[in-house]
Amino acid sequence: xxxxxxxxxxxxxxxxxxxxxxxxxxxxxxxxxxxxxxxxxxxxxxxxxxxxxxxxxxxxxxxxxxxxxxxxxxxxxxxxxxxxxxxxxxxxxxxxxxxxxxxxxxxxxxxxxxxxxxxxxx
Numbered sequence: 001x002x003x004x005x006x007x008x009x010x011x012x013x014x015x016x017x018x019x020x021x022x023x024x025x026x027x028x029x030x031x032x033x034x035x036x037x038x039x040x041x042x043x044x045x046x047x048x049x050x051x052x053x054x055x056x057x058x059x060x061x062x063x064x065x066x067x068x069x070x071x072x073x074x075x076x077x078x079x080x081x082x083x084x085x086x087x088x089x090x091x092x093x094x095x096x097x098x099x100x101x102x103x104x105x106x107x108x109x110x111x112x113x114x115x116x117x118x119x120x121x122x
Contacts, residue, residue: 001013001014003020005020005022006020006021006026006030007022008022061084065080065081065084066081068080
């Protein structure tokens, strides 16, 4: 059974049931990123998981595209990269992103209200 590394996205054969990372280095780097607040721990709902998966796919396709255009004439390379970026614009205008942003804003507003109540009670 193959799994996908939650850090680098590479497929690997887990050594134990529930394995999340392909190597110790991926596991440690992901933990450090989470600890610093630079990566999501676990997306809290399906919409955030969907968005996270889309962003991982965009990053992977960018890496693959750069490898494919290496050594090509500049005009052809820019043409291929332009087509790739135009394909990503559908992700940028996605209603899921708007929903996640709305939920995030609602949570921030609720937290601000709670903080005001705490200050008033002191």
